[in-house]
Amino acid sequence: MARSYRILFLSVSAGAGHMRAAEALKEATLLLAPEAEAQHLDVMDYVPSTFRKIYTDYYIKLVTKHPALWGMLYQASSEAAPDAVSQKLRRAVERLSTRPLRSAIDEFAPDAIVCTHFLPAELLMREIGKGRISVPVFVQITDFDLHRMWVIPRMAGFFAGNEEVAFRLTAHGIEAGQIHVTGIPIMPAFAQEHDRTACAAAFGLDPMRRTYLLMGGGAGLGVGPVAKRLTAADPELQLVVLAGKNQKALAELQALAASRPGRLFPLGFTNEVPRLMAAADLVITKPGGLSTSECLAMGVPMLLSSPIPGQEERNADYLMENGAAMKAIDEIGLEYHVALLKAEPQRLEAMRRQARALGRPQAGQDAMRIVLEALA
Template identity: 35%
Template sequence: MYTWKEVVKDLGLNKVLILSVAVGAGHMRTAEALREAAGSLYPGAEIRILDTFRYASPFLGKVVLGAYMEMLKKSPLLYGFLYRQAEHGKPLSGKGKVGFSHIINIAAAPRLVEYIKDFKPEIIVCTHAFPLGIVSFLKKKGVFRGPVFAIITDYDVHSFYIFPEVDNYIVGSEDLIPQCLDFGIEPGRVHATGIPIHSQFSGRYDKALLRKKIGLEPDLPVILLMGGGLGMGPIDSVFKTLGSGSGYQLICVAGANAALREKLDNMARDMACRVQIHGFVDYIHVLMAASDIMVGKAGGLACAEAMSLGLPILIVDPLPGQEEKNTEFMAAAGAGVRVSAANLASVVKDYLKDPAKIEIMARASAARGKPNAARDAVRLMAQAVDSPDYKRAAK
């Protein structure tokens, strides 16, 4: 008679280490979605998520992530320039990437080596490019010999994710496979499962019932305004624009930005439409499923979650870099539209006048959704652990 742990071990997953970085919310949420899926498919498996910088080098994390966030807030054009310069074939994609990875490895690798030796994971999964560079370095040095999976959490394949030591790449769409092949990655190592998202986004919900549950009118259209986990971007001005309209209800999610939440609460008193304001929530799937249109940022995970629920997105002035790439993907799929803050009100009015337009976008969004991405990715991980190549390397 087998125990659950013995069954899990036979199936291929026993110990999984997921490395991420707590910048924004998307990378960690992807890690949590993988942990949920792995725990469901392999109940006895031990799955750990490590905030890489916080554990391995808090000082470096503060410097690197602090500089990253400041650049996004104060110099987004500079960030966009650097992002483009690090794309495939550009100056920073070669020596620039190697030099940056070298600095991170010097600071963060020693403690991570200790952690890996202590935990002894069978597989390491990275949901951010920074820890992926460290793990690739450790695999090259023989510190870790098991499979390494890279989870690309945007609809673009950037050079900072590309390392020869990575065994498998998980990408958000079949459209990204040619980009991977251009980097020289073999077709069998690229898997378009979709960006891993929580199982909550795979459900089918009754929109009218959800609206009643959260205190909204069941038959009046709902617009969801989001600024990501950090509540970044011109949310207050967009909130004011949308709040001056009528004929719909407005939900706004301020994320972890407490100052923004307070400001929006004060602004809401003068709004023409019915308004709900939320901070950082763990029920975003409910708010998405209750809405007709989403307005806001084009974070990779947010796009994946919206498409899973068939929710169209109006993307307001995306940041240069990966947000622009995500916007291009959503627009090409017919699941999103890029708008400026200046014409947002007229675009919303136009869509609400013609519900058929919303329905067409919603269908296009749902057609590109991959609600089972996390489970599909985990199954691939189990196959990699069970492969003869891995078993030979593990001996």
């Protein structure tokens, strides 16, 4: 691995998970091969604004405003045959809209490409078929479920989050030798050992008290009413709430915290999530592939909140059937499960053990080691 390889990571900013996975793989590359040159490109920076709006803005609106419709589209598109008219039309639109990306790839001249979204992988599949790209292209799947769009011929390899995803890839015709069950990549900070007492002290928390972390994502949606309900129902609970970039929600939480001193700890956007997880007994979160993989790597059990139909429901199913999480469909469900775990702490401890057993803190390095070895 002494040669200075050029590795290109391609992602899509439709939700944060795909981008975070690419950054995690980039960091893993530099840890394994400091002399390598690694670059991460967002495909949405190379498409017309109308296409970007469909792929990102409309996607976010659909999953937040019309989750049931998104679930139907997710299932229908996963069941559609690759040669269906709808799929051919979609790929044609994607090719027409991403021509500038091909120029950026040529300019960087990578030795290998890793895609953390199916869009760039589909584009490169066509380029490989026409002989315009000859470097190996790998695909990192970012959920614990396999959507049919991830099944892309002519790829050098696939990195799967679990054995079932690998099984499904083979069922769709991918050779077993191309599939590697490495997990979903996370940033190195989530793979490090953290001292709970020190981490709790850094945020003014009592390390001896039961502490839950409520994550509202970048948009901080719905965290205010949940925090109010949970802290009212359980006066002994220390609740840390992440409002993301939602300043209105943060201000409301700070006002609420003033009436609950030592019990409610609101924060805005922060890079300290690993240390906050280390101080937490439970994380309340939506079941995105990246956020749940971070929890697993830290050995923190989860209470999954209102998963959207499609990939989040499939992620939730995987985590629950393996005993690392419980699910609440609404605020009433959250209050019930918080009370249940308080009354039965042995359940929480069992979930913690399962989370630790499922965690793959070295997923990024395991995947990139395979890529670099393929180039050696």
